[in-house]
Amino acid sequence: MNFNSELLKSLLSVYSPSGNENNIRELIRSEIKDYVDEIEVDALGNLIARKKGNGKKIMIAAHMDQIGLMVKDIDDKGFLRFTNVGGISSFVSLSQKVVFESGVVGIIGSEPMEDMSKLKLENMYIDIGVFSKEEAEAKINIGDICVYKTEFDENENVVSSKCLDDRVGCFVAIETLKNIKNNINDLYFVFTVQEEVGLRGARTSAYKINPDIGIALDVTGSGDTPKAKTFAVGLGKGTAIKVKDNSILTHPKVKELMVDVAKENNIEYQIEVLEFGGTDSGAIHLTRGGIPSGVISIPTRYVHSTVEMASKNDILSSIDLLTKILEKDIDL
């Protein structure tokens, strides 16, 4: 299969921080509408696309939202003070460019610090290049959210950009949807909202759909950079089948299913045990009376930075694995 860089690039370029997913929802809707039987948007904004089938009801979740910074105060000189939407590191943010939905660009600066290791978001500000409060207020409202502004890069091995978390998951979902040949199972592709602030969209959409099985697609970290903390997952070693993170202990039968399908189809895979973090499956598996769930992870370096990096082969393996699972007659 070819790697559809254009699609990934366009998904990565859309402004949609948590709580403001309208733009990405519209792009995804236009991409998938010819491949599904039903589309709806629920009360929180989740995009739910159904490809009908008679077999098991499977919910595939990839989150549309990205992390961002919310403006909470505009000072007398027009500098913006902000807080985080989702997990934001002060060190990663320093000197980065950000962009608002309107296109206004800003730069993140900080107050002088005696001890840089104590740098917190409350010591930082966004400079949008105006010289007064009034000028700033003409362009920005309190409550506006900006996102990191970076370009997409690609070489023969990897892609790199902000918000691979989790536009790459959305990419895997979309490519799988286009790839599926037989319609054995009843598939609900859910592009969820507000995962970065607490797996919120997954909770309500899973309640609505009440599937037999849940599969989340998300990024995971990597342990293959110099002196990295022990973590057996790395780039270029295949798609990652998650066993554990802070939000879920993957149902043993779901893990077995994923490993069996990978082996049967010669798909390169690795096993992932993450000591922190959570994904939409964390919310899905505890919905109603319980839903056996798992996660297909895309190993990613520098997660939640402006330069997240993933291997193209790992992404293709993830599409391959998901496709083969969804085409299978599943009996857990």
Next chain:
Amino acid sequence: MITDQFLEKLCNLDGVSGYESRLNESIVEAFKKYTQKIEIDKLGNIIAIKKGNTKEDNKKIKIMIAGHMDEIGLIVTKIEDNGFLRFSNIGGIDPRTLLGQEVIIHGKEDVFGVIGAKPPHLQELSARNKAVKKEEMAIDVGYKKEEVEKLINIGDYIIIRRSLNKLQGRTVTSKALDDRAGIAAMYECAKELCKINHEADVYFVSTVQEEVGTRGAITSTYNINPDIGIAIDVGFGSTPELPKEETLEMGKGPGITIGGNIHPGLREQITKVGKEYNVPIQFEICPGPTGTDARSIQITREGIPTLCISIPLRYMHTSVEVVDMADIENTAKLLAFFIGSISKDNLEGFLCY
């Protein structure tokens, strides 16, 4: 089977959160004798239903009792080049309790290993006062990497190797008494209920994944939607250095929790029942949601009136937990008498605010 034997059987089995199925056969086998229906739900919770003795079948009172099956443990995170295993924890484990332990890894087969320590001879005096971090520990299984990889995978579960032992009197010590003691109490309660007239249908639920966030309780309670929910877990048994007001005394009976997680009317009733039937009871205070299945039971659906009963246990979350069998038996009695005291005539009164 007498409860002591059942408890030993359960404790000697391995069932870390997420992988509790090794316990299924023993639990189903035991409860089968005293209940009419047993099912296992989608996440692995085992639900054994003992029907009440009223003739009318519709709208019977449902009382759910939950004890968690899972225990804390470890999980393989990496296989080093020298064949040693790196690991992480499942549930709350104090890394200081791991040094010098024997373990079993549930790989393709059960593999024996040790978590060794650097010899004191090779350590500086100052280093010996610092706790060893989990990241600095490794499991030695005695094989080279290639041989290890044939038997063990990343994601395999690890348990401390320990079997139940008796101490003096009726005290026993083992790993996983948190909360196999609770399951044993439920089992004993099921037996006691055969001698007591009770209107309510009783759902004995052996829940999964309590140690990682009361997850089994969330979904099993949703399915059952009981009128009353009771969590049976363990409470802190007193030892000299712990403040008295934060602990329960060993051998002095189950602890009844007082606090927001607990329905005041039900708590009053179970206290009354305890006194009436001369069951020794104690109290423990918890202002907000308890660290047990009760926290999730209470907020399921439209809310469930909840109780939390604790069996005193020393050295919680080590592999040498200690309980007094008498406390397990008294917990069972208290529950059975309480269940017997609930009827359609009085339930509304107890639940009224």
Next chain:
Amino acid sequence: MLLKELTEAFGVSGNEKEVRDLILNEIKDFVTDVKVDKIGNIIAYKKGKFDSPKLMVTAHMDEVGLMITGIDSSGLLKFTTVGGIDKRILVSKTVKIGKNKINGVIGSKPIHLQDKDEWSKALDIKNLYIDIGVNTKEEAEKLVSIGDYVMFNSEYIEFGNNLIKAKALDNRVGCSILIDLLKEKTDLSFYAVFTVMEEVGLVGSGPAAYSVEPDVSIVLEGTLCADTPDTEKHMIPTKLGQGPAISLMDRTTLFDANLRNKIVAIAKENNIPYQFRKTTFGGNDSGKIHLAKYGSATSTISVPCRYIHSPVSVMSKKDYYNTRKLLLAIINKIEEGDFNEF
């Protein structure tokens, strides 16, 4: 004055009976239907001319306080906190304990007997006792029990420039506004829900929302106000006297921007002063409400309170009236079938 009665009532999280009864009594003649649910929430329904969208307005009834954990052999009481309380505010306060409201004091070592370096250390709760004036455990046990709840002894006082000092402004102020709303005539039907145990983990709100299944919810709160001289301008969460504070985001909710913008527009239209709650610290019932079942849109509107979670919380009457005015304006603005995008 209703707010006086409400703030002086005993309703520590997990033991809201007195407040609950007070509220039930106040609202019974103004609602179509009212019940107390299985964990103690009040769920009231006021029928108007139309039912859609389904609106739910909530306020939590409980307050932070203390709970007795042990009785010492000398008759002194050991205690723990219920809800988030800065332990440094406990010393040298008077309290009331249990159903019979027994008087007690939280004293400390006299300054004369302390070392100089002890002065700079905050007193740990383990070193504090409540003294009810008895000398033995037996005497104490006749009056109080372990598990008894304890509230601050703090009366409602009006002072300064239209300010009010009381305990439990968080969230009797919300309850009071909600009760006022119920006494008005509105076209839109709505649910008024008084929740329990918000302060110990948003416990009551999830089950209440599950049962009501609202389309839209408004959560009324008392919130942080730290406009004292030494706080940096951009760290000030809200300011006294500047009107109801509309939440942008907190630990438990990313407030729906559409709903928030609508509310701001309504405030402007009606010349009601408003501000934004500029901190994202903390959480409230909205966290559980907006994720119940199929999900819904929520907004939290708060009255700023200085010294929140202490016996001397302070608010401005102006903020009270403006918050109430805003709520009424919102309810009246909603026409049948409005907020359909939710």
